[in-house]
Amino acid sequence: MAWFSKKPRIAVVPEPATEPPQPSRMQGLWAKCETCDEIIYRQELEKNWMVCPHCEHHHAWPARARLGALLDADSFEEFDKELEPQDPLGFSDSKKYKDRLKSSRKNLGENDAFISGVGRIDGHQVSVGCFVFEFMGGSMGSVVGEKVARVFERAHELKCPALVFSASGGARMQEGIFSLMQMAKTSAAIARFRTGNKPYVSVLLNPTTGGVAASFSWLGDVILAEPKALIGFAGPRVIEQTIRQKLPEGFQRSEFLLEHGMLDAIVHRKDMRAKLAQLLGLVG
Amino acid sequence: MATGTGYALDFERPLIELEKKIDELKALSTSGSVDFSSEISKLEKKAKKLQTEIFSDLSRWQVVQLARHSARPFFLDYVQHLFTDYFELSGDRRFGEDTSLIGGFARFDGKPVMVLGHQKGRTTKENMSRNFGMPRPEGYRKALRLMELAERFEKPIFTFVDTMGAYPGIGAEERGQAEAIAVNLEVMSRLKVPIISTVLGEGGSGGALAIGVGNRVLMMQNSIYSVISPEGCASILFRDASKASKAADALKLTAKDLLEMKVIDEVIQEPAGGAHRDPPKAAEALGKALRKHLGQLSGMSPDELVRDRYNKFRAFGVFSGR
Ligand SMILES: [Zn+2]
Numbered sequence: 001m002a003w004f005s006k007k008p009r010i011a012v013v014p015e016p017a018t019e020p021p022q023p024s025r026m027q028g029l030w031a032k033c034e035t036c037d038e039i040i041y042r043q044e045l046e047k048n049w050m051v052c053p054h055c056e057h058h059h060a061w062p063a064r065a066r067l068g069a070l071l072d073a074d075s076f077e078e079f080d081k082e083l084e085p086q087d088p089l090g091f092s093d094s095k096k097y098k099d100r101l102k103s104s105r106k107n108l109g110e111n112d113a114f115i116s117g118v119g120r121i122d123g124h125q126v127s128v129g130c131f132v133f134e135f136m137g138g139s140m141g142s143v144v145g146e147k148v149a150r151v152f153e154r155a156h157e158l159k160c161p162a163l164v165f166s167a168s169g170g171a172r173m174q175e176g177i178f179s180l181m182q183m184a185k186t187s188a189a190i191a192r193f194r195t196g197n198k199p200y201v202s203v204l205l206n207p208t209t210g211g212v213a214a215s216f217s218w219l220g221d222v223i224l225a226e227p228k229a230l231i232g233f234a235g236p237r238v239i240e241q242t243i244r245q246k247l248p249e250g251f252q253r254s255e256f257l258l259e260h261g262m263l264d265a266i267v268h269r270k271d272m273r274a275k276l277a278q279l280l281g282l283v284g
Numbered sequence: 285m286a287t288g289t290g291y292a293l294d295f296e297r298p299l300i301e302l303e304k305k306i307d308e309l310k311a312l313s314t315s316g317s318v319d320f321s322s323e324i325s326k327l328e329k330k331a332k333k334l335q336t337e338i339f340s341d342l343s344r345w346q347v348v349q350l351a352r353h354s355a356r357p358f359f360l361d362y363v364q365h366l367f368t369d370y371f372e373l374s375g376d377r378r379f380g381e382d383t384s385l386i387g388g389f390a391r392f393d394g395k396p397v398m399v400l401g402h403q404k405g406r407t408t409k410e411n412m413s414r415n416f417g418m419p420r421p422e423g424y425r426k427a428l429r430l431m432e433l434a435e436r437f438e439k440p441i442f443t444f445v446d447t448m449g450a451y452p453g454i455g456a457e458e459r460g461q462a463e464a465i466a467v468n469l470e471v472m473s474r475l476k477v478p479i480i481s482t483v484l485g486e487g488g489s490g491g492a493l494a495i496g497v498g499n500r501v502l503m504m505q506n507s508i509y510s511v512i513s514p515e516g517c518a519s520i521l522f523r524d525a526s527k528a529s530k531a532a533d534a535l536k537l538t539a540k541d542l543l544e545m546k547v548i549d550e551v552i553q554e555p556a557g558g559a560h561r562d563p564p565k566a567a568e569a570l571g572k573a574l575r576k577h578l579g580q581l582s583g584m585s586p587d588e589l590v591r592d593r594y595n596k597f598r599a600f601g602v603f604s605g606r
Contacts, residue, residue, distance in 0.1 A: 080605075088545065088602040089536050093521035142601030149598065171489075171511045173521060176535050177547050180511040181600035183490060184497050187466060188473035188597050211511070213462035214450075214490045219470055233462035233490070234452030238516075242452045252457055260458045 145182025170210015401444030
């Protein structure tokens with residue numbers, strides 16, 4: 001795959017000092033694959049789009065690197081970067097919400113858990129957004145909801161397809177009822193977008209659960225997923241506690257959902273750009 | 285007036301015991317020759333004072349408990365009080381029937397409407413058959429079918445929310461719980477008839493919102509509406525489920541909170557001591573509110589209704605920058 005060997009173009013991926021708090025085994029020069037335990041030279045893993053060369057496990061892939069690799073060179077124009085979260089509830093648990101935001105912002109250089117804008121894939125213009133999972137588990141509060149809604153409004157305005165990469169634990173508890181309402185807000189934006197004739201392609205990454213799964217993420221005209229991503233409404237632990245039995249092997253993984261008719265296709269990371277280009281060629 | 289269900293919350297108990305004593309004295313007065321009337325009126329005054337004391341300043345956690353009270357009027361109780369000619373419709377035409385989320389055509393002030401809501405059970409047996417008011421995808425898809433029917437026949441829709449949440453189970457996930465909820469959110473946002481949603485008791489997260497996208501969103505005084513249950517929030521953020529009361533405060537989930545945050549349109553006052561102490565009176569207050577809001581909406585054209593609902597939900601969110 002020719003595009004596969006290109007370097008990510010939007011190289012704003014933070015260096016280790018400001019990197020997201022990932023498992024320690026993913027830091028440093030060497031990384032240990034969390035699935036097959038093989039030790040991989042970190043640079044090799046990054047060159048391989050964070051896919052383990054031994055077992056094909058898809059490791060977390062930072063949003064900017066993903067957008068850089070999937071979109072045409074220099075085609076991404078970011079929007080709504082200046083939107084910043086507030087603390088409407090004055091929420092505090094073991095830590096103040098404001099402090100959580102501050103430290104996430106400092107570590108990641110992002111204002112919230114979603115990056116969005118307009119770009120091209122193989123020449124096709126798309127209104128695109130991608131979750132920053134490292135920012136508070138990709139949780140959706142007011143800013144994420146607003147940016148998602150604007151992805152669809154922009155697509156509608158520009159008469160181009162919408163493309164969203166989801167990786168989120170769900171609604172952000174710290175913004176309470178406002179987070180819940182983002183589910184309705186984003187879904188309403190899609191209803192309006194669908195009065196046009198452009199497609200919305202939703203790509204589900206590991207993990208996509210809760211209020212994000214139960215709103216815009218599962219509303220794609222076409223829904224794709226990366227291999228073995230955890231996707232569902234309730235988290236596996238909650239289900240286990242409710243039904244008091246062990247969950248079957250592979251439950252709520254991409255392959256399970258495909259089998260149950262809940263997805264269109266599972267796409268390996270190395271094929272993603274080509275598949276998206278093909279799709280946009282057909283219905284873009 | 286005691287409720288007769290035998291179930292009482294801790295903070296209700298002193299009042300209920302006092303009322304029991306009053307009832308006993310009344311029974312003695314009528315059967316015997318001794319006159320307890322001065323004693324009774326003294327106790328009644330005391331009971332009234334106690335009631336005011338207990339209920340004038342409830343903590344959020346106490347409101348949560350009231351919202352979940354098993355004697356509280358449920359969806360079908362309100363249907364009985366407020367609607368006539370209720371014709372229940374079953375099944376999602378895809379997989380099955382879900383009795384935890386039910387609905388059908390009915391008349392409100394004589395005019396045909398669609399009503400639907402979560403239905404909890406009062407006894408363990410009822411709860412088993414109602415799945416504790418926690419719908420599976422079938423329930424949401426049936427609700428969608430009913431709402432689309434209402435749109436086709438140009439009937440207003442009343443939805444009533446009362447659920448801990450959508451059911452977290454294997455089958456529910458296999459059949460697309462998240463997808464079912466998502467589709468409802470999208471479709472509700474563009475239905476061309478008036479929708480009035482009322483939270484009766486528990487408004488549990490996405491499973492509640494899935495029938496909650498109304499032109500008007502109302503809440504009963506002692507109901508709650510939240511992105512996550514206080515217990516769930518406590519176990520995740522405080523790492524201790526017993527801190528639910530603390531979590532309830534942090535989440536600001538009462539009707540009063542939501543009105544202050546301008547997320548809902550109206551709080552419907554319940555009778556003293558809560559809706560379960562006088563269900564007909566609670567229903568009367570709800571009916572009055574529904575009538576008022578339906579009146580306001582019925583002057584709007586289909587497109588205006590869609591725009592009104594869209595604008596309402598599009599505006600939710602607090603952030604800086606433009
Ligand atoms: Zn591996």
